[in-house]
Amino acid sequence: MRIEDYALLSNCRTAALVSREGSIDWLCLPRLDSASTFGGLLGDDSHGRWSLRPADPDATVTRRYDDDTFVLITRWESADAVAEVHDFMPIDPDAAVDIRRTDLVRRVVGVQGTMHLEQRISIRFDYARAMPWVRQTGSAHHPRLVAMAGPDALALRGAAVKAVDHEHRGDLTVVAGEVRDLQLTWFPSHLDVPEPLDVDAELERTRAWWQDWADTIEHDGRHHDVVVRSLLILRALTNHETGGIAAAATTSLPEDFGGERNWDYRYVWLRDAALTLEALLDHGFLALADRWREWLLRAVAGDPADLQIMYGLAGERDLTEREVDWLPGFAASAPVRIGNGAAAQYQADVVGEVLVTLSAARSAGLEESKFSWPLERQLLRFAAEQLERPDQGLWEIRGDPHMFTHSRVMMWAAFDRGVRAVEEFGLDGPVQRWRELRDRLRSEIDHGGVTDGYFTQYYGSSEVDASLLLLPQVGFCAPDDPRMLRTVERIEQTLMHDGLLHRYRTGTGVDGLAGDESPFLACSFWLVEQYAVTGRDDEAQELMDRLCALRNDVGMLSEEYDPVQERQVGNTPQAFSHLALVRAADALMRTEHRPR
Incomplete structure (x- = not known):
């Protein structure tokens, strides 16, 4: 990837970089200057990343932010199907901050036909020095992967994955009108796994917070959108x-x-x-x-x-x-x-x-x-x-x-x-x-x-x-x-x-x-x-x-x-x-x- 191939997700505490190919290659948790959990940006896939993209290698991609927010909408189109991935980090800075968790959501929306997607995730804490201990929990209907090393832990919910060559892989299928949510949650490893999010509520709150903030910007002129x-x-x-x-x-x-x-x-x-x-x-x-x-x-x-x-x-x-x-x-x-x-x-x-x-x-x-x-x-x-x-x-x-x-x-x-x-x-x-x-x-x-x-x-x-x-x-x-x-x-x-x-x-x-x-x-x-x-x-x-x-x-x-x-x-x-x-x-x- 080139540097300009990345988009930013933010919760005003940390940030993730998402490539045009649907891979989160940089994420430090829980703070922007913490050690990386996904560090592939400074190496390769083995240094940590979370990829979500169509199985069809010929699928084309466009992307945009949802109005004046940091909800990133990546639209994939293949010969007979269309799907979107809505990536965001829940934010509500006006409420009390729960420092015991940080979340990132990837919502998959079926738009047309049937889209088959592939998920690949390799978790590498501490700037890729720490390969975590990983266990499968949850159930067949509610799969959950938990990874931990030292003080850090992650929980991945929403779709089953299995271990293959030091990473986890899985398939995901959506049809037109269907919504599937993948949730990644960081938490301190000595605590219990946090409860899952109400994604609908978090998405609405996050959209509203960013848009409300942008709406208060005082600027008129030719470059208004660029300035905002x-x-x-x-x-x-x-x-x-x-x-x-x-x-x-x-x-x-x-x-x-x-x-x-x-x-x-x-x-x-x-x-x-x-x-x-x-x-x-x-x-x-x-x-x-x-x-x-x-x-x-x-x-x-x-x-x-x-x-x-x-x-x-x-x-x-x-x-x-x-x-x-x-x-x-x-x-x-x-x-x-x-x-x-x-x-x-x-x-x-x-x-x-x-x-x-x-x-x-x-x-x-x-x-x-x-x-x-x-x-x-x-x-x-x-x-x-x-x-x-x-x-x-x-x-x-x-x-x-x-x-x-x-x-x-x-x-x-x-x-x-x-x-x-x-x-x-x-x-x-x-x-x-x-x-x-x-x-x-x-x-x-x-x-x-x-x-x-x-x-x-x-x-x-x-x-x-x-x-x-x-x-x-x-x-x-x-x-x-x-x-x-x-x-x-x-x-x-x-x-x-x-x-x-x-x-x-x-x-x-x-x-x-x-x-x-x-x-x-x-x-x-x-x-x-x-x-x-x-x-x-x-x-x-x-x-x-x-x-x-x-x-x-x-x-x-x-x-x-x-x-x-x-x-x-x-x-x-x-x-x-x-x-x-x-x-x-x-x-x-x-x-x-x-x-x-």
Whole structure:
């Protein structure tokens, strides 16, 4: 399968990836960053998967989501029969969450004639390290398979299966008008098997919850459907128990096929989460901002000197990176990594990203809590203490740290928002000190971050970086500032290939990694906005249309796109890509520039 061959199922706690061939090849239980139960995405069938498809190898397939939900409808057609598989993960985040179970349902609906389907399931807990002990229970009329290993257990209901070569297989037949339900339930292995679901009730509740949420989205315009699906994906990556927003649903999908640029993105980057939250804020979701602010307070509690740039979904700090050498990787791209060493990096832009978003939430009407402004003051103190420290930058380079221009601008933005909080909202703080630091940074950037009339990747460099397109977005300069226009020209000359933007030139050695990478989708969406606010309307719309066409058939984008092989690249679905899409679509609707 290609990366774009997968669709997403979500219960706002974990997520599954379903291929066009009807195979669930990725599912971590019970949480998005738990160990995988189905890990075939990073290997083969022996590493775990759940396949359900017609016995006829010539059957054709189409698929779609049921309106604005994550109920996936896969329609199979053979010469004399038609059937649908409705896949979903039951969700009701407004009710008490039962952490003792997680469910996934595959409803088979006969549409025409008689369809024979084959079911194959191989359960491999703990990233395919643990082959479970399996037993058949239930009865001939109500078959049930129970598998367990260590702390994890699964129950499969709905159709009989039998063991064949370390997997379980079975047949399923539906006629027109018939409905058959397959239920997969995770539960802690020391507990009894949970009761079966009322699938009709769960399906109705799940449909209603997603559709009701989508119906509250405030957006009108040419790209309405695209924006709604992107915001739904951002919501699907948000844990409804903790408020943590994951960067993606997967780990180790390669940025360079066959290479080493494979990272675990199932965690909460403060930057990505802040930008996601801002996209949600812009479309009416103020309550989510409050929940994320509470998550932030819990995650960064204590000494600001211990601030990390990323955390687990509940604010966990230990994200130690390790290699999983028994998984061969997607398209033989090794190593597969669990955890992310970037958690230990210093990235100077992060405090600015957080404060810009909290400032936007304040302007949108979010009231201060007892601890929210004290948190911001502590973050500003931390930023001031790090003022002379080079960093790894937005792109988390694993080479030597530098004074990255984008990072310095985001530090400027942090102090700028601190000054605004005092001057415009009457909050307390050492505003004169913040004003001095803000002005000092501006002077420093104007001198150290500019050469030959354009902004540079880092001080002393002549290279450019796509992150420089973000400077007008935070108000550091106008989009039509001569330096910005010259920067865009340089970016187009050196970073654009086949009409799409790379993040930076990998051949310079700045990132400390071997290999290459494909154009980074968010960067091209940033260029759409830059074009739109500087009067290059036709180019903006043309690029936007091309980027939207890169989404797969159910609206998902990964991190990058390879225009030569014409395929998506990197972890999926990627929050950064979708939030950049939303902002670009908004920019195309406006008649003037609006900084974050």
